[in-house]
Amino acid sequence: MIVRCERVSKRYGEKFAVDGLDLEVDKGQCFGLLGPNGAGKTTALKLIYGVTPPSAGRILVFDQDITTHTREIRARLGVTLQENALIEVLSPVENLRVFGRYHLIPPAALEQRIAELLDFLDLRSHARLPVKALSGGFQRRLAIAMSLMNGPELLVLDEPTTGLDPAVRLALWHRVRELRRAGTTVLLTTHYMDEAERLCDELVVMDQGKVVARGSPPELIRDVLAPEALEVELPAGRHADVLARLGGVRALRSGAHLMLYAKDAAALLEAVRRAEPEAQLVAVRPTNLEDVFLALTGTKLEGGA
Amino acid sequence: MTVSPRHALAVWWRNFAMYRRSWTLNILPNFFEPVLYLVSMGIGVGAYITEMGGTSYLAFLAPGLVAVAAMNGASFEVTYNAFVRLNFEKTYESMLTTPIQPEDVLAGEILWALTRATIYGGAFLIVLTAWGLVTPLHALLAFPLVPLAGLLFASIGIAFSLRIPTIELFSFYFTLFLTPLFLFSDVFFPLKERLSGVALVVAEALPLLHPVRLMRAAFGADVAPALLLFDAAYIFALSALLLWVAARVIRARLRG
Numbered sequence: 125m126i127v128r129c130e131r132v133s134k135r136y137g138e139k140f141a142v143d144g145l146d147l148e149v150d151k152g153q154c155f156g157l158l159g160p161n162g163a164g165k166t167t168a169l170k171l172i173y174g175v176t177p178p179s180a181g182r183i184l185v186f187d188q189d190i191t192t193h194t195r196e197i198r199a200r201l202g203v204t205l206q207e208n209a210l211i212e213v214l215s216p217v218e219n220l221r222v223f224g225r226y227h228l229i230p231p232a233a234l235e236q237r238i239a240e241l242l243d244f245l246d247l248r249s250h251a252r253l254p255v256k257a258l259s260g261g262f263q264r265r266l267a268i269a270m271s272l273m274n275g276p277e278l279l280v281l282d283e284p285t286t287g288l289d290p291a292v293r294l295a296l297w298h299r300v301r302e303l304r305r306a307g308t309t310v311l312l313t314t315h316y317m318d319e320a321e322r323l324c325d326e327l328v329v330m331d332q333g334k335v336v337a338r339g340s341p342p343e344l345i346r347d348v349l350a351p352e353a354l355e356v357e358l359p360a361g362r363h364a365d366v367l368a369r370l371g372g373v374r375a376l377r378s379g380a381h382l383m384l385y386a387k388d389a390a391a392l393l394e395a396v397r398r399a400e401p402e403a404q405l406v407a408v409r410p411t412n413l414e415d416v417f418l419a420l421t422g423t424k425l426e427g428g429a
Numbered sequence: 430m431t432v433s434p435r436h437a438l439a440v441w442w443r444n445f446a447m448y449r450r451s452w453t454l455n456i457l458p459n460f461f462e463p464v465l466y467l468v469s470m471g472i473g474v475g476a477y478i479t480e481m482g483g484t485s486y487l488a489f490l491a492p493g494l495v496a497v498a499a500m501n502g503a504s505f506e507v508t509y510n511a512f513v514r515l516n517f518e519k520t521y522e523s524m525l526t527t528p529i530q531p532e533d534v535l536a537g538e539i540l541w542a543l544t545r546a547t548i549y550g551g552a553f554l555i556v557l558t559a560w561g562l563v564t565p566l567h568a569l570l571a572f573p574l575v576p577l578a579g580l581l582f583a584s585i586g587i588a589f590s591l592r593i594p595t596i597e598l599f600s601f602y603f604t605l606f607l608t609p610l611f612l613f614s615d616v617f618f619p620l621k622e623r624l625s626g627v628a629l630v631v632a633e634a635l636p637l638l639h640p641v642r643l644m645r646a647a648f649g650a651d652v653a654p655a656l657l658l659f660d661a662a663y664i665f666a667l668s669a670l671l672l673w674v675a676a677r678v679i680r681a682r683l684r685g
Contacts, residue, residue, distance in 0.1 A: 175525045176685050195433070195528040202526070209523030211443075213450055222446050225439040226527035271526070280526075 125187060126151050126278050126309045127172055132181030134167050141167040143333035145181070149278075149326075154300070154310040156324035158317075158413075160421050164333040165313035166206060169282055172311065173203050185278065199227065202276035206283045208267040212256035216247050216266045219255060223270045241269040245299065261292035268296065272303075279303060281312040285319060297322060317413035331421045341413055348416045349374050352389035354396070355406035356382050362400050369399040376418055385411055432536045436529045440537020441544070443520070444506075448545075456548060459501060463494040463553045470617065482619045482650070491562045492644040493616030495550050495571060499578035500637060502549035504607060506542040507586035508599050515591070521683055531683045535676055539583045546579025563648055571647035578640035581664045584671040585636060591678040610637040615645075639663045 127149040134142040142164045149155040157165045170176040171183055174190040174197060183190045185197045211219055217238060224234040242248045245265040250258055255266065264284075271279065281300075285293040300310060300323055314320055320327055321341045328338040337344055345351060357380045358366055366382075367375055373392065374385040386392040389408045396403050448455055467490060475486030482489045514520035521534050551572065558568045589602055613620070614637035624632055632638055639660035646652040 170685065173526060175522075175683065195530065198526065198528045205519065205522060205526065207519055209519040211447055213447065218446060218450075222443045223523075223527075225442050226436070226524055226529050228435055228439065228528075270523075274527075 125149070126153075126185065127155075127311065128184040128187075129168075129172070130182045130184075132168075132171055132178050132183055134164075134171055134176060135179040140164075140333045142171060142178075145171075145330075145335060147328055147335070147338075149309060149311055151309055152304065152307060153326060154304055154312070154324050156320045156327035157311070157313040157330060158315065158320055158327055158417060159313075159330035160315065162332075163330040163421070165330055166282055167333075168330070169203070169280055169311070169313060173198060173201060173280055199274060200276060201278040201280060202271035202274060203280040204268050204271040204282060204284055206286070208263050210255045210263060210266060213254055215252045215254060216242070216258075216262075216269070217251050219266060220270060220273065223273050227274045229273070237273065237275075241272060244272070245269045246295070261288055264288055264292070265296070268299070276308065278309045278311065281310065283313055283315070285314070285316065293319070315417075317417055321413045329417065329420050336420045337416070344413065344416050345411045348419055349385040349411050350387055351411055352386055352392075353407075353409050353411045353415055354384045354386065354389045354392050355409075356384070356393075356396055357404045357406055358382055358400055359402050362402075366396065366399045366403070370395055374419070376415070376422065381406070383415065385415065432532045433528075433530070434536075436533035437536035437540060440524065440529065440534055441540045443524075443537075444510075444541040445544070456545070459505065460498075460549060460552050462501065463498045463549075464556060466494055466497075467491065467557075488562055489619075490616070491557050492571070492648040492650070493614070493641045495553055495557070495575065496578045496637065496640040496644045497611055497616060498553045499546040499550035499575045499640065500582045500607065500610070502546035503542040503579040503581075503583040504586050504603075506545050507538060507583050508590050508602060509596065511538055511587060512590045512593075512596055512599070515682070516596075525683055531679045532676055534683070535587070535672070535679050538587060539580070539672070542583035542586070543576045543579045546583070547576050550575030550578070567648050571644055574640060574643050574647055577643070577661075577664055580668050581636055581640060584668040584675065588671040588675045588678070591675055591682060610635055614638045615641045636663075636667065 125148060127147070129145050129147045132142060132145040133140055145168055147155070157168055159165050167176065171178050172185060172190065174183075174185075174194040177191055186200060188197055190197055211222065214222070220238045220241060221234060224237065229237060242251050245268060247262065247265055247269060250262055255263060258266070268281075268284065285296055288296070297319070304310060310323070312323065324341065326338070326340050327344070328335045329344070330336065337348055339347060360380065363377060363382060367373070370384070370392075376383045384392055384396070393405065393408070467487070471487035471490050475490075478486040480486070524534055525531070554563070554568050554571060554575070557563045558565055563571065586602075593599075613632060614635060616637075620629065620632050620638070642652060643657060643660050646657055
């Protein structure tokens with residue numbers, strides 16, 4: 125077991141940032157923490173890498189208690205923070221040298237490790253320019269390179285691709301997969317559902333500090349909603365009546381737009397048309413994590429049935 | 430939790446690596462400050478003063494300005510710079526993803542502030558030696574007092590920086606704390622000759638007087654040994670107290 129959280133809570137005054145978190149991350153897994161802004165994802169990560177002590181509960185990383193073995197555990201993990209913390213006047217190579225010293229890597233080994241990281245994250249072309257001259261994508265790659273400095277057994281990524289363009293995101297996902305093939309365990313937070321669906325073997329969805337669902341992406345889709353999604357538009361004022369006629373169908377509504385979930389979307393569409401002949405079909409598609417996420421945490425959308 | 434010296438050095442090295450790149454912008458200008466005071470007050474004002482504290486005005490000013498150089502060197506580092514690293518650049522947050530602990534961050538920052546104090550004060554001592562205002566032997570005696578003065582002001586500054594909510598409050602620190610210290614700590618005139626009663630007690634309680642008096646003694650002035658012991662004890666005791674407070678605050682701040 126790489127990470128084990130047992131009934132972990134973090135309280136600030138009256139408010140629980142994390143409330144009774146249980147989770148287990150196995151070796152080699154990619155584990156995702158999902159949830160809207162303020163759900164407690166970043167706090168959960170800070171508890172796990174030991175920067176924030178829990179108000180209650182126990183956290184084991186590499187089978188050691190994080191509150192008593194903080195230095196030993198942190199020597200074996202790497203963290204990419206949500207915000208890059210780079211020295212802007214220095215180059216990527218110089219930033220990596222500074223960070224390598226935090227891990228007490230001796231100079232010769234450090235130069236070799238820096239060379240490997242520059243190659244792994246494709247930073248070589250810009251390795252000697254000041255960081256402030258680099259694009260957001262380059263800066264993010266440098267931040268990730270820094271978190272890989274010590275060859276971590278556990279890599280913690282806090283919203284690794286927020287604000288990056290699609291090409292950079294794809295490249296980073298590719299690197300994460302390579303790391304996993306080499307045996308690295310990955311724990312990440314994201315609010316991009318496509319990212320979670322592509323990378324994660326298992327995830328928990330958090331809302332207001334609590335876990336509201338857990339499982340693999342297909343399990344979550346099956347358990348929370350259904351495999352197929354049907355999007356229709358109904359005339360004003362017809363939603364409640366149509367939903368009542370359909371009975372027990374899981375639905376999400378946004379204005380005139382209605383999303384319905386079923387094992388068989390074609391049969392469901394028939395039923396919708398019988399209930400409301402003026403219903404307009406928008407799309408039939410496989411249910412994705414985005415639907416699950418909205419069903420579990422969406423506040424603007426109303427859950428039906 | 431105790432300080433790990435090697436991790437504290439890694440924190441020190443981070444600042445060193447950054448300022449090595451930009452020392453002409455960050456460090457060089459401050460070096461001229463005590464030299465300018467010495468020239469203006471010592472040569473300009475000093476021309477109208479036949480003697481002060483038993484020497485020429487120029488020679489009277491010199492030791493106090495060494496202590497002031499150390500005070501300024503340490504203060505810049507633990508105020509604006511440390512505040513930015515803590516609150517804006519997320520430097521400490523990033524350090525705490527590695528085996529570095531809050532205590533190491535504090536120790537590394539203090540060590541770096543001492544380094545800067547020593548660069549300022551040491552460079553000024555060299556200028557004074559070349560000028561002939563202090564003999565090489567007395568300059569060597571005075572040198573260890575530079576980081577000692579730096580320690581005192583690094584401790585005061587960091588305890589302040591870790592507690593304030595906005596960066597604007599540093600203008601109070603500099604204008605209403607450091608500037609009065611500079612003006613009323615035996616640097617420009619002998620306090621004992623101009624102050625009496627309560628004013629003298631207040632002056633003794635303020636921090637800059639103590640490194641200034643030690644510095645004067647190192648430059649060869651006649652100061653009672655008991656008074657020097659008191660000055661050294663003051664510096665160590667206040668620094669220890671404030672660093673203890675700072676360690677508690679930085680743990681609370683960084684651990685959230």
